[in-house]
Amino acid sequence: MKINNLGYLLKEGIRGIFLHGFMSFAAVIVTVACLLIVGSFSILVYNVNIMVDELNQTSEVLAFVDDTLTYAEAQTIETKIRQIENVYEANLVSREQALKDFIADHEGEAAFAGLESDVLRHRVVVVLEDNTKMEETVGEIRLISGVEDISAAYELAEGFTTLQRVLQFVSIGVIIVLLLVSLLIISNTVKLAMYDRKDEIAIMKMVGATNGFIRLPFVVEGFTLGMVGAALAFGLEWLMYDLLVARIQAMDTLNLFNLVAFQELLLPMILTFCSAGLFVGIVGSWTSIRKFMNV
Amino acid sequence: MIEFTNVTKSYSVGTKALRGVSMQIEDGEFAFLVGPSGSGKSTIIKLITGELKPTSGSVHVNGYSLERIRKREIPYLRRTVGVVFQDFRLIDNKTVYDNVAFAMRVVGTGTREIRSRVPYVLNLVGLEHKSRRHPGELSGGEQQRLAIARALVNNPSTIIADEPTGNLDPARSLEIMTLLQEINNLGTTMLVVTHEQNLVEQFANRVITINDGLISSDRMDGHYDYED
Numbered sequence: 174m175k176i177n178n179l180g181y182l183l184k185e186g187i188r189g190i191f192l193h194g195f196m197s198f199a200a201v202i203v204t205v206a207c208l209l210i211v212g213s214f215s216i217l218v219y220n221v222n223i224m225v226d227e228l229n230q231t232s233e234v235l236a237f238v239d240d241t242l243t244y245a246e247a248q249t250i251e252t253k254i255r256q257i258e259n260v261y262e263a264n265l266v267s268r269e270q271a272l273k274d275f276i277a278d279h280e281g282e283a284a285f286a287g288l289e290s291d292v293l294r295h296r297v298v299v300v301l302e303d304n305t306k307m308e309e310t311v312g313e314i315r316l317i318s319g320v321e322d323i324s325a326a327y328e329l330a331e332g333f334t335t336l337q338r339v340l341q342f343v344s345i346g347v348i349i350v351l352l353l354v355s356l357l358i359i360s361n362t363v364k365l366a367m368y369d370r371k372d373e374i375a376i377m378k379m380v381g382a383t384n385g386f387i388r389l390p391f392v393v394e395g396f397t398l399g400m401v402g403a404a405l406a407f408g409l410e411w412l413m414y415d416l417l418v419a420r421i422q423a424m425d426t427l428n429l430f431n432l433v434a435f436q437e438l439l440l441p442m443i444l445t446f447c448s449a450g451l452f453v454g455i456v457g458s459w460t461s462i463r464k465f466m467n468v
Numbered sequence: 469m470i471e472f473t474n475v476t477k478s479y480s481v482g483t484k485a486l487r488g489v490s491m492q493i494e495d496g497e498f499a500f501l502v503g504p505s506g507s508g509k510s511t512i513i514k515l516i517t518g519e520l521k522p523t524s525g526s527v528h529v530n531g532y533s534l535e536r537i538r539k540r541e542i543p544y545l546r547r548t549v550g551v552v553f554q555d556f557r558l559i560d561n562k563t564v565y566d567n568v569a570f571a572m573r574v575v576g577t578g579t580r581e582i583r584s585r586v587p588y589v590l591n592l593v594g595l596e597h598k599s600r601r602h603p604g605e606l607s608g609g610e611q612q613r614l615a616i617a618r619a620l621v622n623n624p625s626t627i628i629a630d631e632p633t634g635n636l637d638p639a640r641s642l643e644i645m646t647l648l649q650e651i652n653n654l655g656t657t658m659l660v661v662t663h664e665q666n667l668v669e670q671f672a673n674r675v676i677t678i679n680d681g682l683i684s685s686d687r688m689d690g691h692y693d694y695e696d
Contacts, residue, residue, distance in 0.1 A: 178576050192561065373559055379517070380622065381546035382574035 182386070186393025193369055197398055204402025204453060205409065207355030208446055211348060212410045215445070218344035220432055222337060227431065229304050229333040230261075236314050237322040238295040240268075247295040250319045254297050259310040262300040268293040294321070304330040356453055364461035367391070374465045384466055391458045399454020403446040410442065411435050469495050470516060470626065470659065475525035477511050485511040487681035488525070493659060495625065498652040500668050501661045502692060503678035509661050512678070513630055516659075517549055518542040530625055547575055550619030550627040550656075554634035556611045558603040564590065564614055565599040571618045585621060593617045593647060609640035616647060626657040633664055641667060665692045 190197045236254060238247040244267055251265040266274070272290045279285070301310055307330045311323050367374070377387050414435045421432060435442075470493040477486040485508045493499050503509050514520040515527050518534060527534035530548040537545065558567050565586055572582045590596045593613040603611055612632060619627055629648060633641035645660075645667050652658040662668060668675055672690030676683060685691075 178573075178578075181573055372557065376557055376559060376570075377574045378543075379546065379551055379557070380571040380574060380618070381543045383540070383543045386574055386576065 178386075182389045183393055185390040187397065189370075189390055189394045190397060196365060196369055197394075199365075200398045201402045201405065203358050204355075204399060204450060205406045207351070207358060207453075208403060208406035208449055209410060209413075211351045211355065211449065212406065212442065212446065213413075214344070214347060214351065216410075216414060216433075216438065216442075218340065218348075219438070221340060223433060224431065225333060225337050225340065229330065229337075230300060232304060232326050232330045232333070234299040234301065234307065234311060234314070235324040236297040236299060236317075236320050237324070238297065239319050239321045240291070240294045242295070242319050244295060246319065247297070250317055251297050253317050254299060254314055257310060257313050259302050259306050260299055261302040262298075264298045266296050266298055268295050271296060305334045307331075352449070355449075356457065360453070360457040360461050367458075367461050367465055371465050374462075378466070387466065388459065388462055391462050392455055395454040395458030396451065397454070399450035399452075399457075400447070402454075403450025406450075407442060407446045410446075469493065469528070469530065470657070471526075471528040472512075472515075473526045473528075475515065475522045475527055477508075477515065477520065478523045485681055486515075486522075489678070489681070489683055490525075491676060491683060491686065493657060495657055496652070496655050497674065498649065498658040498671075499660070499674040499676055500671075501659060501676050501678065502663070502668060503684075507678045508681045509678060510630070513551075513628055513661065516626075516628060517551060518545050543575075547622055548624050548626060550622070550624040552612070552615050552619045552627065552629040552632045554631035556603070556615045556635075558611060558614060558618075560603050562602070563599065564595055564601050564603070564606070567603065567614060568617050568621050571621050575622055577622075589617045589621045592620070592651075607640075608636050609643055612636060612640075612644050613647065616644070616651070620651060620656070624656070626659065627651065629658070629660045629662075631661055631663065633662065633667065638666075642670075645671060668692045 236250070238250055242250075244265075247265055247267075251263055254260055254263040269290045271293045272288065275293070276285045276288075299310075299314065301307060307325060307327060311325050314320055315323055374387060418432045418434070470491075472489050472491045475486055475489045476484065478484050489508070489512070501509055501512065511520065515522055515534060516529050518529075518532075518537060521537075522535050525535070529545060532541065532545045532548075534545075559570065562570060568586045568589060569582050572585065577585075587596060587599070590599055593616055595610060595613055595617065598606065598610065603614065606614065612635075616627075616629075616632075619629075627648070632648070633644050636644060641664060648658055648660060649671060669690050669692055674686070674688050675690060675692060677685040677692075
C-alpha cells in the first residue's frame with residue numbers, strides 16, 4: 174500500500190469520527206461506562222483482597238520453648254525459626270514478658286498479683302508469609318529441638334484463605350462477564366454506526382475497493398474511539414477513586430479501611446484500560462464491518 | 469468482452485432466474501438488454517459484477533471466469549466494469565468532485581493522477597462547472613451524469629447501466645443515452661438495461677431481449693422485440 178493511500182485512509186478514519194458525530198459520541202460514552210464499571214469493580218476487588226491479606230497476617234503461630242531451656246538457648250531457637258522459608262517474622266517473648274502481657278490483657282490485675290512467671294514458657298511468636306502453608310511450616314518448626322508445643326489457629330487461617338479464593342473466583346467471573354457485556358454493547362454501537370454508512374460501503378465495493386481498503390478507515394475510527402474512551406474512563410476512574418478514598422479516610426477515624434493509593438495502580442490501570450479500549454475498538458469495528466462486506 | 473455460455477441461475481427459494489443463457493458482447497460494442505420485470509435482467513448484471521455466481525454454465529467478463537473467481541479477485545474484476553444505477557447511488561455529503569475522486573481513491577490511485585483525471589471526466593459529462601456542489605443541489609439528469617462520471621473515472625473497459633434513465637424525463641433521458649453512446653464511441657463496451665422503447669429504437673444498436681430467463685431475441689437493428 175502506497176504511503177499516499179495510507180495517509181488518505183488515516184485521514185478518512187479520523188474524518189469519519191466527526192462526520193458521524195452522534196454515533197461516535199455514543200460509542201465513546203458506552204466505552205467509558207463499560208470501562209468504568211469493570212475498572213471500579215477490579216479496584217474494589219483488589220482492595221478487599223489486600224484487606225483480607227492484612228487480616229490474615231494477624232493470625233500468628235506460637236512456638237513454646239521447652240521450660241528447662243534458658244532465655245539464651247531460646248534465642249537460638251528463634252534464629253532457627255527465622256531461617257525457615259515461609260517465616261515472615263519471628264520474635265522471642267520471654268516468660269516474664271508473656272506474664273506481663275497476659276496480666277495487662279485482663280481486667281482485675283490484682284487477681285494475678287501472686288503469679289510467678291515460671292508457670293509460663295518462653296515462646297516465639299511467628300508470622301507467616303503465606304498462611305495457606307501453615308500446616309507445613311508448623312511441621313518444620315516442630316522438628317527444631319527445644320520446641321515443645323505449638324499453638325496455631327489453622328481454622329482461622331483456612332477461613333481467610335477460603336475467603337480469598339472465593340473472592341478471586343467470583344471477581345474473575347464477574348470481570349469476564351462485564352467485559353463480554355461491554356464488548357457486545359460496543360460492537361452493537363459500532364454496528365449501528367456501520368449501518369449508517371452501508372450505502373457508502375456498497376459504493377466502495379461497487380467501484381472495486383478491496384476489503385482491506387474498506388476496512389482500514391473503520392478500524393482507525395474504532396481504534397481512535399476506543400482510545401478516547403479508555404483515556405476518558407481512566408481520568409474519571411482516577412478522579413472518582415481519589416474522591417472516594419478522601420471521603421472514606423475522613424469518616425474512617427478508626428483506620429479500618431486501608432485503601433491503596435491510585436498512583437500505586439497507575440501502570441496496571443493504564444495497561445488494562447488501553448488494551449481494553451484497543452480491543453473493543455478494533456475487534457468491535459472489525460467484526461461488525463464483516464456483515465456489510467458481503468455485497 | 470462479456471461471454472455467457474449456457475448459464476443457469478437458481479435462487480435458494482427455488483426460483484429459476486436464468487434457464488440457459490448464451491450471449492457474447494464484444495469489446496467496444498453497444499448493446500441494449502430489454503425484457504419485462506422479473507425476466508432475469510438484474511440477475512445478468514449481478515453475474516457480470518460478481519455479486520452472484522452462476523448455478524451452471526460459464527460467465528467470462530474481461531478475462532475473469534466468474535464461475536470460479538476467488539473472493540479477493542472480485543474487486544479487480546469490478547475495476548474493469550463501471551456500473552450506473554437508476555437511483556444514482558451518490559454520496560450526499562461529498563461534493564461532485566469528491567464523489568468522483570472517491571472512486572479513484574478507493575482503488576488506490578495517487579493524488580496527482582486524481583487531480584488530473586477528475587476534471588477531465590467531469591468535463592466529459594458536462595459537470596466541470598458544478599464540481600463544488602453536492603448531489604442534492606443537482607437535477608436528476610445531472611446526478612445521473614455524475615454517476616456516469618464516477619463509473620467512467622477508473623477507465624473501465626465495460627460500463628453496465630441499469631435503467632439509467634428510469635428516473636428522468638424524456639429530454640434528460642435522451643441526453644444521458646447520447647452521453648453513453650459518446651462514451652461507447654471512445655471505445656468502452658456498453659451494456660444498457662432499459663424499458664424505453666423509443667430510445668432503443670432511436671439508437672439502432674444491438675438489442676438482446678430476455679424473457680422468462682431465456683434470450684428470446686438478439687437483433688442488430690435496434691428492434692425492440694417485446695411489449696410492456
